[in-house]
Amino acid sequence: xxxxxxxxxxxxxxxxxxxxxxxxxxxxxxxxxxxxxxxxxxxxxxxxxxxxxxxxxxxxxxxxxxxxxxxxxxxxxxxxxxxxxxxxxxxxxxxxxxxxxxxxxxxxxxxxxxxxxxxxxxxxxxxxxxxxxxxxxxxxxxxxxxxxxxxxxxxxxxxxxxxxxxxxxxxxxxxxxxxxxxxxxxxxxxxxxxxxxxxxxxxxxxxxxxxxxxxxxxxxxxxxxxxxxxxxxxxxxxxxxxxxxxxxxxxxxxxxxxxxxxxxxxxxxxxxxxxxxxxxxxxxxxxxxxxxxxxxxxxxxxxxxxxxxxxxxxxxxxxxxxxxxxxxxxxxxxxxxxxxxxxxxxxxxxxxxxxxxxxxxxxxxxxxxxxxxxx
Amino acid sequence: xxxxxxxxxxxxxxxxxxxxxxxxxxxxxxxxxxxxxxxxxxxxxxxxxxxxxxxxxxxxxxxxxxxxxxxxxxxxxxxxxxxxxxxxxxxxxxxxxxxxxxxxxxxxxxxxxxxxxxxxxxxxxxxxxxxxxxxxxxxxxxxxxxxxxxxxxxxxxxxxxxxxxxxxxxxxxxxxxxxxxxxxxxxxxxxxxxxxxxxxxxxxxxxxxxxxxxxxxxxxxxxxxxxxxxxxxxxxxxxxxxxxxxxxxxxxxxxxxxxxxxxxxxxxxxxxxxxxxxxxxxxxxxxxxxxxxxxxxxxxxxxxxxxxxxxxxxxxxxxxxxxxxxxxxxxxxxxxxxxxxxxxxxxxxxxxxxxxxxxxxxxxxxxxxxxxxxx
DNA sequence: CTGTTAGCGCGTTCAC
DNA sequence: GTGAACGCGCTAACAG
Numbered sequence: 001x002x003x004x005x006x007x008x009x010x011x012x013x014x015x016x017x018x019x020x021x022x023x024x025x026x027x028x029x030x031x032x033x034x035x036x037x038x039x040x041x042x043x044x045x046x047x048x049x050x051x052x053x054x055x056x057x058x059x060x061x062x063x064x065x066x067x068x069x070x071x072x073x074x075x076x077x078x079x080x081x082x083x084x085x086x087x088x089x090x091x092x093x094x095x096x097x098x099x100x101x102x103x104x105x106x107x108x109x110x111x112x113x114x115x116x117x118x119x120x121x122x123x124x125x126x127x128x129x130x131x132x133x134x135x136x137x138x139x140x141x142x143x144x145x146x147x148x149x150x151x152x153x154x155x156x157x158x159x160x161x162x163x164x165x166x167x168x169x170x171x172x173x174x175x176x177x178x179x180x181x182x183x184x185x186x187x188x189x190x191x192x193x194x195x196x197x198x199x200x201x202x203x204x205x206x207x208x209x210x211x212x213x214x215x216x217x218x219x220x221x222x223x224x225x226x227x228x229x230x231x232x233x234x235x236x237x238x239x240x241x242x243x244x245x246x247x248x249x250x251x252x253x254x255x256x257x258x259x260x261x262x263x264x265x266x267x268x269x270x271x272x273x274x275x276x277x278x279x280x281x282x283x284x285x286x287x288x289x290x291x292x293x294x295x296x297x298x299x300x301x302x303x304x305x306x307x308x309x310x311x312x313x314x315x316x317x318x319x320x321x322x323x324x325x326x327x328x329x330x331x332x333x334x335x336x337x338x339x340x341x342x343x344x345x346x347x348x349x350x351x352x353x354x355x356x357x358x359x360x361x362x363x364x365x366x367x368x369x370x371x372x373x374x375x
Numbered sequence: 376x377x378x379x380x381x382x383x384x385x386x387x388x389x390x391x392x393x394x395x396x397x398x399x400x401x402x403x404x405x406x407x408x409x410x411x412x413x414x415x416x417x418x419x420x421x422x423x424x425x426x427x428x429x430x431x432x433x434x435x436x437x438x439x440x441x442x443x444x445x446x447x448x449x450x451x452x453x454x455x456x457x458x459x460x461x462x463x464x465x466x467x468x469x470x471x472x473x474x475x476x477x478x479x480x481x482x483x484x485x486x487x488x489x490x491x492x493x494x495x496x497x498x499x500x501x502x503x504x505x506x507x508x509x510x511x512x513x514x515x516x517x518x519x520x521x522x523x524x525x526x527x528x529x530x531x532x533x534x535x536x537x538x539x540x541x542x543x544x545x546x547x548x549x550x551x552x553x554x555x556x557x558x559x560x561x562x563x564x565x566x567x568x569x570x571x572x573x574x575x576x577x578x579x580x581x582x583x584x585x586x587x588x589x590x591x592x593x594x595x596x597x598x599x600x601x602x603x604x605x606x607x608x609x610x611x612x613x614x615x616x617x618x619x620x621x622x623x624x625x626x627x628x629x630x631x632x633x634x635x636x637x638x639x640x641x642x643x644x645x646x647x648x649x650x651x652x653x654x655x656x657x658x659x660x661x662x663x664x665x666x667x668x669x670x671x672x673x674x675x676x677x678x679x680x681x682x683x684x685x686x687x688x689x690x691x692x693x694x695x696x697x698x699x700x701x702x703x704x705x706x707x708x709x710x711x712x713x714x715x716x717x718x719x720x721x722x723x724x725x726x727x728x729x730x731x732x733x734x735x736x737x738x739x740x741x742x743x744x745x746x747x748x749x750x
Numbered sequence: 751c752t753g754t755t756a757g758c759g760c761g762t763t764c765a766c
Numbered sequence: 767g768t769g770a771a772c773g774c775g776c777t778a779a780c781a782g
Contacts, residue, residue, distance in 0.1 A: 003489065005775055016753040021777055031751060046512055051490035052430040053775035056758045072452045080446075084475070098471050100459070114378065114759095115426035137421055232666045265666045291607045291640045293668040380759055391769035396761055406767060428759035431774045489775095 004047050012045070013038050024049060061117040064314065065095040067105050069126035072228075074258075074286045076124055079145070079307035083122065086311040092119070099126065106134050113140060120314045128195065132158045141317040141324070145310035161317065161324040163310050167196060170299045170331040171203025171255070172210075174281055177297075177333055178251050179207055182342035183279065185216055187247070189238050189254040189263060191229050192222035200255040200283060219249050223259065235262025243270055250278060250342045257282035257289050257298055264292065264338065275340035285334065295336035302329050379422050387420070388413050399424060436492040439689065440470040442480050444501035447603075449633075449661045450678050451499055454520070457682035458497065465690050467494070474501065481509050488515060495689045503570065510535065516692040516699070520685035536692065536699040538685050542571060545674045545706040546578025546630070547585075549656055552672075552708055553626050554582055557717035558654065560591055562622070564613050564629040564638060566604050567597035575630040575658060594624050598634065610637025618645055625653060625717045632657035632664050632673055639667065639713065650715035660709065670711035677704050 006024075010017045015034065022030040023038040041047075055061065066083055068076055080096065087094045095116055099105045105126045112118060121142035128144065135158040143161040178186050188204050191197025201220070208215045221242050223234045235254055242252075243266060252267070254260035260282030267278050274280050274294055282289060285300025306329060316322035381399075385392040390409065397405040398413040416422075430436065441458055443451055455471065462469045470491055474480045480501045487493060496517035503519065518536040553561050563579050566572025576595070583590045596617050598609045610629055617627075618641060627642070629635035635657030642653050649655050649669050657664060660675025681704060691697035 003775090006777095007775080010753095017775090018754080018777075018779095019752060022752090025777080029751060034751085046485075048485050048489055050431070050775050051486060052427040053758090054777075055427040056425070056431060056760090056775080057777040058758090059778090071446070071455075077447045096473050098473075110421075110423050111426060114423055232662060236666070261663075261666050264668065268668055287607060288636075288663065291611070291636050293639065293643055378759090381761095382759080385769095392760080393762075393770080394768060397768090400761080404767060409767085425759050428774090429761075431759080431776090432761040433774095434761090 003050075004045060006047075006049065009038065009042055009045065009047050013041050055116055058117060061093070061119070062091060063093040063095060063116055063118055064120040064122065064311075064318070065097060065109070065112050065116065065118050066122045066124060067097050067099050067109055067112075067126075068124045069099040069101070069103075069105055071098050073125060073230075074288070075284060075301060075303050079124065079303050079310075082304060082307035083311045086308065086315070090315050092315070106130050106138065109142070110137055113138065120318045122310055122314060135160065141314060143310050143314050143317075145306055159324050161310075161313055161326065163306055163313065163327045163329065165301055165306075165331045166328050167199035168203045168206065170333075171200035171283065172206045173203075173331075173333050174253060174283065174299050175204040175207030176210070177335070178253060178279065178281060178339065179211060179213070181251075181279065181339065182344075183251040184213065184342070185219060185249040185251070187216075187219040187221060187242055187249040187252045189221050189223065189235060189242075189252060189259055191255065192225070194229065197223075197229070197255055204253065216249075219247060230256045230258050232258050232262035232265075235259030236266050237262070239263040239266035243267065250344055251281070251339070252278060253281045253283075255283050257284040257286045257296060260296055260298070260338075261288065261292055264294075264296075274338050276343070279339040279342075281339050285331070289334075289336070292338075294338045297336045297339040298334050300332045300334045302331060305329055378425075379420060381422075381424065384413065384417055384420065384422050388416050430491055433492060436468070436494070437466060438468040438470060438491055438493055439495040439497065439686075439693075440472060440484070440487050440491065440493050441497045441499060442472050442474050442484055442487075442501075443499045444474040444476070444478075444480055446473050448500060448605075449663070450659060450676060454499065454678050454682035454685075457679055458686045461683065461686040461690070467690070481505050481513065484517070485512055488513065495693045497685055497689060516689060518685055518689050518692075520681055534699050536685075536688055536701065538681055538688070538702045538704065540676055540681075540706045541703050542574035543578045543581065545708075546575035546658065547581045548578075548706075548708050549628060549658065549674050550579040550582030551585070552710070553628060553654065553656060553714065554586060554588070556626075556654065556714065557719075558626040559588065559717070560594060560624040560626070562591075562594040562596060562617055562624040562627045564596050564598065564610060564617075564627060564634055566630065567600070569604060572598075572604070572630055579628065591624075594622060605631045605633050607633050607637035607640075610634030611641050612637070614638040614641035618642065625719055626650075626656070626714070627653060628656045628658075630658050632659040632661045632671060635671055635673070635713075636663065636667055639669075639671075649713050651718070654714040654717075656714050660706075664709075664711070667713075669713045672711045672714040673709050675707045675709045677706060680704055 006017050006020050010020045013020065015038065019030065019034060020038055023035045064087055066080060084094055095112065097108060097112060099108050105123055109121050118140050120140050123142065123144045125146065143163065145163050175186065188201065190201045205215050221238050223229050223238050227234055235258065239252065239262065252263050254263050260280055264274060264280050267274055267280060272278055282296050282298040285298050289296035289298050309327060313322060313325060317324055381392050381395050385395045388395065390413065394405065394409060395413055398410045439462055441455065459469055470487065472483060472487060474483050480498055484496050493515050495515050498517065498519045500521060518538065520538050550561065563576065565576045580590050596613050598604050598613050602609055610633065614627065614637060627638050629638050635655055639649060639655050642649055642655060647653055657671050657673040660673050664671035664673050684702060688697060688700060692699055
């Protein structure tokens with residue numbers, strides 16, 4: 001049985017193909033009755049227009065694409081949801097495309113641009129090592145909405161938008177918070193290569209530098225390269241290695257929440273309690289951090305805001321209502337129960353105590369009581 | 376600047392379009408030198424063939440699609456990864472399509488089938504309330520690979536495969552395990568509507584029935600309908616309500632791990648410890664369960680096996696090497712630290728003690744020590 | 751309001 | 767080995 005096409009419908013209705021096309025695409029120039037009749041036949045027949053053929057002809061397709069690299073990132077799903085809502089409200093179609101780790105997102109974008117006649121593109125995740133030459137090939141407006149990396153400085157002659165958080169700065173906030181709690185030996189669990197890890201590592205160093213303290217280089221641990229850099233397992237294994245090394249530290253700052261959760265498990269397994277013995281902090285603000293035991297101290301990315309600003313800006317640029325922009329949004333230091341004053345040192349009244357008080361207020365206890373490991 | 380097409384390439388190379396086409400598609404009938412020359416020009420020009428046009432003509436596209444409903448489900452990502460690997464190995468292209476909650480996955484499949492000339496389809500997630508009439512429209516082999524629901528009984532004249540876990544049975548295993556630990560008042564946190572919740576609820580009832588015990592109806596709690604049924608937040612809120620009701624129970628069984636984690640937080644916040652005061656069990660076997668504190672007792676779905684069997688079967692059916700099948704796989708009861716013997720009652724030597732011993736062995740402690748809340 | 755017709759960009763016959 | 771011509775299914779312009 002051959003595929004049923006628009007011709008078959010036309011024949012069956014006794015009309016021309018263009019009339020059927022008009023009925024399908026809600027064109028105004030059509031008799032409501034014929035339209036109704038045609039739609040009925042279509043419904044009966046189960047006819048579905050071939051999208052490939054449509055895309056081939058259509059010039060006015062109101063369609064934007066979101067290219068997501070790293071679908072497992074829990075932050076992305078809520079962003080995607082928001083982007084979906086906004087595009088729908090503006091009556092744009094949305095193509096969501098998952099980009100494999102080894103795929104080049106620009107290549108995928110190029111392909112999609114031709115295939116679907118895109119009007120704009122949002123890149124979620126991924127690295128930013130694209131040459132201007134390559135970016136130049138993209139002929140529709142695009143935005144890097146990259147929780148993570150601020151690439152403002154990379155903007156050259158190619159015009160595009162970028163909405164991001166200043167990772168270096170936010171990371172510094174976290175390190176400074178821990179220093180304020182009196183911690184001096186803060187272990188860092190981070191990526192050795194990769195822009196995100198690098199920026200967050202820089203922030204950590206900066207916090208020490210600003211206090212004129214020496215960075216404890218021996219406490220900087222790199223995650224394993226042979227597996228997902230930001231998995232709980234990697235956090236667990238890296239922390240385990242650190243703990244077994246016998247190194248001396250009072251806090252661990254992992255550059256992502258998922259890493260931090262793995263770290264917590266490793267710490268708890270040694271019989272130590274969090275934060276009484278060791279404070280643990282993460283970065284990202286995933287939902288799990290609120291539910292983990294203990295609740296995770298973290299830097300919360302403004303995901304909703306990023307998503308909303310991203311898609312709105314893109315649609316505005318497409319509509320010619322705005323120019324491309326570089327936007328930096330602020331993240332929030334969320335103090336929860338996995339961090340507390342350093343037992344060895346002493347918290348400062350200016351920073352640490354206030355922070356400690358904030359923790360107490362938030363949790364309704366008289367301080368950060370220890371969490372014991374149960375196994 | 377107009378889009379660059381195959382014609383432009385042909386002109387620039389001084390050859391016919393068909394020769395360019397041959398070069399692109401690795402056809403045998405082409406002079407290696409001309410091929411090389413053409414590919415060079417293509418590389419220089421940055422020409423990208425239009426997929427819509429290709430799909431329109433191509434008849435032999437080796438392409439399968441995976442339609443995922445509920446991309447947030449953490450179990451899916453690992454399944455997708457496996458499916459990707461397997462399809463690649465068989466030199467099939469893979470289209471991954473995210474289906475919105477309100478979209479009908481069969482409609483999406485129908486559309487995609489035409490657009491991409493699919494050879495097969497995998498449905499991940501989603502419900503199974505499709506009429507045979509509708510399923511009949513799908514002309515290529517398809518498989519419901521649905522962690523969750525066994526729809527073998529729905530197989531009628533429409534031929535398709537289904538690979539799943541027997542949710543009712545596995546759920547019964549969990550309830551029986553808790554009963555074996557001496558628990559009699561087991562609260563259930565489940566969905567009121569929805570096939571998955573229903574089956575798992577049935578299993579819970581069955582376990583009581585088999586022991587000739589009365590089901591504590593007042594302890595069956597339904598999650599909120601106005602938000603994601605399987606979110607941590609929903610688990611938290613539902614458990615909170617239960618705890619505040621003053622109902623009497625010694626264990627909580629949530630029909631998903633994410634719910635269970637929300638439940639844990641609610642329990643811990645009341646100052647009770649897990650499992651000393653209350654045991655908590657989940658279902659699914661998400662990675663987080665291993666890292667949570669306490670480690671979560673759960674039913675672990677054989678996701679890798681499901682994924683592998685699914686895609687292999689699909690490819691075999693496409694290749695005519697196999698017929699469609701209904702396969703039921705077994706899940707595994709994983710006893711971890713969130714459950715322990717009932718304090719009020721007494722565990723049975725036959726079941727409960729052995730289970731308790733298993734827990735002890737697994738965690739290396741002399742039993743399931745309590746986890747205290749830290750906030 | 752409606753039917754006819756010309757491509758959209760490419761793969762695939764055919765002749766050569 | 768190669769090129770010319772046709773048509774995939776559809777939309778858009780045009781003529782009626």
